[in-house]
Amino acid sequence: MAVPTLDFSKFISGTPEERKQFALDLLDSFERTGFAKLKNHTFSNDQLRELFHWGHSFFNQPLEVKNAIPNEPGPRPMRGYTPWRVEEVGKLHHEERVRIMKDSKEHFDQGPSDDVEFPNKWPTDSSLAGFRPFMEAFYQQCNDVCLTLMHALEVAWDIDDGSLVARCAPSATDMRLTHYPEIAVDELQTGRTTRIAPHTDFGPITLLFQDSTGGLEIEDRRANAFVPLPPTDTTEMILNVGDTLTRWTNGRITGGVHQVAVPEAMRGKSGLIIPSRMSMAYLFKAGRDTSVGPLPKFVSAKEPAIYPDITALEFQRWRNSIVYNLDKEEDSVKYNGHVDKPAAAAGLQQVQAIRA
Ligand SMILES: O=C(O)CCC(=O)C(=O)O
Numbered sequence: 251m252a253v254p255t256l257d258f259s260k261f262i263s264g265t266p267e268e269r270k271q272f273a274l275d276l277l278d279s280f281e282r283t284g285f286a287k288l289k290n291h292t293f294s295n296d297q298l299r300e301l302f303h304w305g306h307s308f309f310n311q312p313l314e315v316k317n318a319i320p321n322e323p324g325p326r327p328m329r330g331y332t333p334w335r336v337e338e339v340g341k342l343h344h345e346e347r348v349r350i351m352k353d354s355k356e357h358f359d360q361g362p363s364d365d366v367e368f369p370n371k372w373p374t375d376s377s378l379a380g381f382r383p384f385m386e387a388f389y390q391q392c393n394d395v396c397l398t399l400m401h402a403l404e405v406a407w408d409i410d411d412g413s414l415v416a417r418c419a420p421s422a423t424d425m426r427l428t429h430y431p432e433i434a435v436d437e438l439q440t441g442r443t444t445r446i447a448p449h450t451d452f453g454p455i456t457l458l459f460q461d462s463t464g465g466l467e468i469e470d471r472r473a474n475a476f477v478p479l480p481p482t483d484t485t486e487m488i489l490n491v492g493d494t495l496t497r498w499t500n501g502r503i504t505g506g507v508h509q510v511a512v513p514e515a516m517r518g519k520s521g522l523i524i525p526s527r528m529s530m531a532y533l534f535k536a537g538r539d540t541s542v543g544p545l546p547k548f549v550s551a552k553e554p555a556i557y558p559d560i561t562a563l564e565f566q567r568w569r570n571s572i573v574y575n576l577d578k579e580e581d582s583v584k585y586n587g588h589v590d591k592p593a594a595a596a597g598l599q600q601v602q603a604i605r606a
């Protein structure tokens with residue numbers, strides 16, 4: 251399954267025809283594959299190098315320094331540092347729900363710089379003095395790219411009242427640096443852990459940059475198999491379609507399932523160590539109080555809404571209650587109504603029955 255690389259500059263500074271063509275190509279790629287790639291995305295190679303430099307500087311700190319700004323695992327946006335083998339992203343993927351498989355990764359999460367409800371947690375060590383200003387500026391630039399991409403979807407759908415872009419304010423995005431420490435191929439191939447298990451992201455879309463290690467795989471829907479998205483050009487930005495866009499379009503666009511596994515060249519080999527890997531995911535979100543229910547454009551008497559009108563924050567709380575393995579107890583009751591697909595609901599009940 252080929253994921254096309256689109257030229258973002260055609261939308262930013264192209265002719266009206268080029269803008270329309272970019273918008274249609276973006277939508278087509280999202281609909282067919284759940285992904286797209288962008289070049290001329292406004293980030294320079296120097297900025298990307300600096301991003302990964304700061305990532306390494308942060309993760310190279312001793313564990314107790316990183317643990318001084320701990321993320322509180324739970325049904326809320328994440329802030330600060332999460333050590334490895336805390337998250338169970340695999341539980342998001344319906345078929346995988348029963349498997350307990352903690353991800354072998356550590357990450358740093360940040361939200362909007364003015365967030366008073368879920369404030370950011372910044373490292374205080376003087377060697378990281380430049381980390382915060384760089385990351386805040388990077389965050390802002392990613393937000394601009396995302397809003398422009400939402401506008402491109404408006405152009406593709408002939409939405410002329412700005413209602414899609416309006417659903418993405420005020421910003422509630424979580425930006426994540428993930429470090430996957432080196433790990434033996436044999437350990438990953440036991441299937442008891444993973445770098446990041448198959449999942450879709452929660453927001454409308456995600457912007458992703460990966461380093462040159464490899465291992466990112468996307469689901470090829472037609473082949474019903476994972477295929478590598480190799481880091482042939484690490485300056486390209488990867489776009490993932492997330493759950494919120496599926497909900498907004500009443501199921502018309504399906505989220506792109508992805509995972510990080512053994513890099514292609516090492517697959518099936520024993521006794522090798524997979525080098526450490528780093529990525530940056532800008533997990534774009536709708537405004538916290540905004541509905542993730544279908545847009546009026548995608549609902550009709552013939553096609554009634556198949557997703558409930560819940561807020562983006564409520565939706566995120568529910569998804570994170572699963573990732574942090576809290577969905578067994580009172581959370582499962584609280585969020586159960588949000589399970590939209592009958593098959594998924596039945597699966598969840600089965601899991602609860604097994605665990606009860
Ligand atoms: O590390 C990667 O390339 C993917 C990360 C990812 O899927 C996520 O953070 O949601």
Ligand SMILES: [Fe+2]
Nearest residue numbers: 449450451508
């Ligand atoms: Fe993801």
